[in-house]
Amino acid sequence: MAGFQEKRKKNYSAFTKGRKRCVSGATLGDFNSGSCKFSARLFLWVMVCFVVGLVSSFNIDTVHPLVYEDPAAGQNARESYFGYSLQFLFNQKDNAHNSAKWLLVGAPRANSTFPSHANLKEPGQVYRCLLGNPNRDQCQPLIVESEASQFNRDRLYKDRKDYGWLGGAMAVNNPSTGRVAVCGYRWSNSLSSTEHYMNGACYWNNHQVSENKDFVKVLPIVSKEQQVIGNDRNGTYNYAYGQSGFSVHMALKKDKIEEMIIGAPGVFKWTGAVIRVSDYSPDNPSGVPSRRKRQDTQDIIEFGDTLVTNSAKISVLEPNDYFGYSVHSGIFFNDGKLLYVSGAPRAAGMKGKVLLFDFFPGQDSQLNIRLELNGTQLGEYFGASVLAVDLTGDGKAELLVGAPQHSLQPELGDRTGDEGKVYFYLNRNDNLERSPALFGSKAKDARFGTTMASVGDINRDGFNDVVIGAPYENDKGAVYIYLGGMYDIHRHPETGYWQRIAAADFVFPLNNLKGFGISLVAADMDGNSYPGVGYNFHFDAEYVNQPRLILDIDEMKDTFCATCPVIDKTEKNYIEESAAFTSECGADNICKEDLEVEANFISNLKELVIGSKSTISFEVKLVNHGEPSYLTTLDIQLPSYTNLKRTPADLCQKPSFASSEELIYSCQLRVNPLKRAKTERMEFELDLMSVPSGGSDVLTVVVEARMNGVAAMGRQPLFNLTMPLRTAIDVEILGNSVEEQQTYQRSNETKVSAGLKDRIIFKHLYEVRNVLPSAAEVEIEILIPNSVFSTQGVTLPVVELPSISIDATQKGGLSNTVCRLDYNSGQSIDDIQRFREFINSSPTVKIQPPFKFGLVANRTAFIDCFNTPNANCVKYICSAFGPLSTESPIRISLTGTLLLQNIFSFMVNEDVFILSSAARVVIRQPANNVPQPYGHKPDVAIATTYFLPQGPPGTLAVASWIIVLAVLAGIILLSLMVVGLHKMGFFKRQRYPQDGGLMEETTTPGDGNSEGTDTEPQPNA
Structure with a gap:
């Protein structure tokens, strides 16, 4: 279990390695009789900076902080990680029932202050701190779950909250109206007497959290049957160490359906999974938006539907990929559909992977993957953070992907390592295109991109902006502000970023911060359309022995300079106008141009x-x-x-x-x-x-x-x-098998020898190209048989569906083409039939006849979707997000596993079989059915593999009646031949003597036959 669950703790605790120093003067440290006392411990701090107006867009004040103390400071044996996660929450009620604004602060290693939790060890705690009041009493513990331990009546789980990391992740969809989610990904289920399954837990509440009532617990992966697949000794961990709640995100769909997206990177041998917990409507159980307006919400069950992705069926992921490490959502394409983003930082051979996807209905299904993005450097942790935000104002989200362990190239010498990088994907032409990446200051060990957050429009130019954290920069940390723009991120011509706020920018002693930017959050604090930005950091305990929360003071307070101007760096600081002097304009002095x-x-x-x-x-x-x-x-x-x-x-x-x-x-x-x-x-x-x-x-x-x-x-x-x-488009698809002919072993007694492998791996390749210059977006449909009906009426699988993997590549690397299994089987039966008819009618598609390899037709069986009427077929759909041009063909590789034993169970006399898949290409864009030229290239292709037996020919059993009938027929035929020959005189023909002469026929007087011979010699001819 030394996996990712320890990674955050290790990174986080790395901040606590500092220096002891004693300074003179009045500081926030403890002093006694002029001698300096200090604590050797380092503490966590959190800062919230208010962007109070245009003048402060590039000058967040670092001189006048307010300080909040951790209410439990000094009570824990070790740091509580106060501020590990942050969220704003507005329109709350304080103790006097006045409207209040809260900052929710997670302390995942804190001991709970509730009496019922007295025996728990570091379960984690969430605090709600009243904004604007910098005294310790204004941070109160938030009741998430009052009971110390619960034993579920259905015997699904038994609480184990010790070291549960409650507050390790939090999310709020809308600080003013949305629901609140709090997660503890190390929550354990101790129902088993031998194992404590670290399933993880999340809790949610409606917007008002100031009242003392429990949150609603969400345990999506506590199913007993799914903890370990197989027997306990040699089984596979599935949900057992899933750690749901490692990341969490609140999404709001267009039809006002709220969703909680939970990352569980430990599911299925740490392949990882993403969980959707959404509102449920009994009238619309499929989750498809209804046409009627949702004005009446009494029939909506809040977070009543839970879907856990089946990690074993996600072909693009493998064990130890950590899918679900980060999650987010956004609207990316013209269809206006909300899509989801999640990072798998150890996927793609440790380069990292990010998937853009939707959910299929049903529990046991793959994701509908719309886009797959891979990192470029080994170990850069591509996907450790993801952010979807519209930066260009077109209503569609751009995508930022953090790779905080990216290292710069060796030309910088030994100074390189873990500088960090943020990949930026610009939404253009209904496609995400990679734009130049962001690097911050390129400081060694900065881990730029560890955290990211949208901060709204802080400079009032009409475009959203982002803040990116580099918490290890110069051993103290920094955050960077990047501005949105009409066509791209509005990059500073020299640095790329528009403001860098480093820990060293703060006044003494706060300039000794550590880990500044480890967590970020932003919201409009006072309704003036300028967001407040929250940061998290550590502080050197020589100066303060309490963990604290720091806030910039509002500009309306008398401690601020009310008239201090700051120039917007994105605007000109001068005005330029032209004045024209006219002459030669005729008598009226008015020029009349023509x-x-x-x-x-x-x-x-x-x-x-x-x-x-x-x-x-x-x-x-x-x-x-x-x-x-x-x-x-x-x-x-x-x-x-x-x-x-x-x-x-x-x-x-x-x-x-x-x-x-x-x-x-x-x-x-x-x-x-x-x-x-x-x-x-x-x-x-x-x-x-x-x-x-x-x-x-x-x-x-x-x-x-x-x-x-x-x-x-x-x-x-x-x-x-x-x-x-x-528009000139001619799309062509070609198909072939990597090994057109494969063999299997057999013996004389059985068709497949005992003890030999009964599975064969096959691989089919398809290439799609556009031979004319106009770009087109295409969709490739692949049909492959996966089962057949036997003569006994039993459905036998012939190709393992989980074994089918499809990869798409284009010139220069991975393609934006994503292939998925079409699970809409009910409605696609007719479509598959039309597909079959389309293939059979195509003059360009032919399967080579059996005699190509010297095969006998009656000993050959076809397994395909067009010659085999008793075959069940599945359809894969490969959607290409991006233009298909002449220079960038799409290559699709389909790999599957053939089940020999099942094939031979329905074959009678055949010992040779031909397996074929088929593919066709459909033009999706342009959508107005631009015709291809007459005699265009084929839009459908077939890939075929011939499977032949090795060794001596197999013996076929022959019925006994056939043998008897054959013998009788032979006897009758022989008798007829003898009679016929006798009648033709065959047995009375003349014979020649030994010396070659003709022997004369003699007869006896009695019967006309001579029993003697004429011994008189005859003359020679």
Whole structure:
């Protein structure tokens, strides 16, 4: 059990290694008669910084902290880890029933102060601290469960709360209205007399937690049958050490259904699992959103439905991957569906893996994996933290993945190691694309990316921002603020981040913090749309012998400078305007321009095939036929899926959005003014990389001349430049078997020799490519037989479903293609039948006949989904999130295990069998059914493996009546032949003497036959 459950404790306790020092002067330490006394222990601190206004967006005050003390300080034998987890909670009631705001603080190693818990050892404790009151009495223990031990009446569990780590993870969906979740992932079930199963426990409560009532306990993995699979001695740990509650996240779906997402990284030999606990409606048990509005919620059972993923069936995960180490959720794609994210930091050969997925209905099912992301460096712990947040304002979440143990490359020498890295995936074109990563300060041992949190819009630019913790940086810790932007994270041109808050920034003695940023939380504290940000850290006990909570003071208090300005670093600190002086404008002193705009594409293309070119250039010609035109600009309006890749230097401003589908560039002329009869030419390059296939039939560029910011006058001040667009897609799929012919061993007595392996592993490969330039998003459906009906009416599995693994790769590594088993079997039976008919009707798909290998047809059996009527088939669906282009074919590998014994149990005389899988590719995007060209490449393929016997041919039993009948037939046939030959004189033919002469036939007087011979010699011929 020296697994991940110890990892956090080891990392956390590493902060407690400090130095002893004695300082003079008045500090927060204990002093006695001028001699310095100090404690050798180090304590945990928590800081909450209020972002109180725009002026403080880049200057969080580190000079005026408020300090909160741990109420149980000094009572424990060791540190309580006060502040290991944090959450805000608003609209509460204090003891005087006034509206209050609380900070929930987890202390997972604390001893409980409840009398009923007196005999418990460090069960963990959660405190609610009233914000704004820095005295010890304002942090009160929160009642999560008052009973020390419970024995479940159904004998499912018996509490063991000792060292349970209550408060190790907490979550609140909405600090103002949402429910609260508190977990203790080391909670143990002591029902077994021989084992204490560390199942983990979570608790939840409605929003009001100030009342003294217990939370509701959630124990999703206490089923006795699932603790150990198999016998106790040689069984497999399944739920036994699942440790549910290692991570927890509260999600809210569009239909107001609340969900608690729980990570359990110890399930099934530490493969890991994710658990969904959601509201349950008896009228809608499937969880599919109902059309009716949920105004009446009395029929909703809060957190009444629990689903535990079956880790054994997640083909992309293996034991010791720690799936569920981190969890989050968000809306990522145009379908608006809430999806879930979880990290498995030891997966993918210790490089780490993150899955974006949905849940299938039913307990015993795989996840519907929508996207699979892998780390790039061994041991970087990719997926230790995940965060889904919309940073670009398009309503779809970006994804940040922490890899806190990432090490920089050796060019920095021995100074490298555990700097940390955050992978950033930008949501673009309904797909997550990897953007440049974030590194903080690249300090050694910083472990940047250990924690992440969304902090809302702290600089009021309309985009959400994030804070990232590096709790080991410079042995003290730091946090970094990154800002969102329209197209990407708004990166500082020099550092990438916009503010770094280091522990050393605080005033003495708080600048000796340790572990600053080990936990983060943010919320709008006072309704002014600026969030408060909570941090957690340790403090060197030479200066203070109490764990404390530190808060920045509100700017309205008199201890603040009320007029101290701070400049927003993302904005210009100057104003630039232009003033025009007009001349040569005639007698009325008003210039009357006469502008004519023309534009043309530089290439001679009649039409543009989408994807055939990455850029296209066009030229704009502007002629003035009238009086001088001052401050003339060209407004270039483009579809939103394009942009100007190259423009005349420093003449065009950043684009603005005319609508959600159009953007406008405003470009100045090189000359000012543009005088009469003068011509100005400007060349632009248009980026075509994001032009969607099957979209518009024409690319339109609108060029408009403007004078001094208003529409110019003239014979043609506006010009529409158009280029016809054509989508050209031809998708091809090819299939083959890695070993087209395999053999199995047999003896003369049995078809499969006793003691030999009765399983054969086969591997089929499919490759999908687009041979024409326009990109397409495709879905690959794979059909494979998994069972057959025997003559006795019994269903026999022939391919083990859990053994089927499918991997998809593309050029450059893993593909964004994710394959899943289609569990909608009831509704897909007709679809499978249509699939069969489609395959059989395809002229390009043929199975090689048996005689290809010299096989006898009546000794050969087919096992497939189109020639075998008694076969049951399953369908895998591989969804490709991203364009399929000519340079990046998708390669899918299907590996399965064949069950020989079951196959031979339904075969009569056959000892050769042919196993085939089939696949077809379906174009999903563009969705308007763009036709492929006539005679296009095949959309369906078959991969076939021939299984042949080794050794001597097998003996076949023959019925006795066949033998008798064959003998009789032979006797009759022989008799007929003898009679026929006799009648034909065969037995009366002349014979020749020994010397070659013809012997004459003689007869006797009595019967006409001679018994003698003529001895007179005959003349020689």
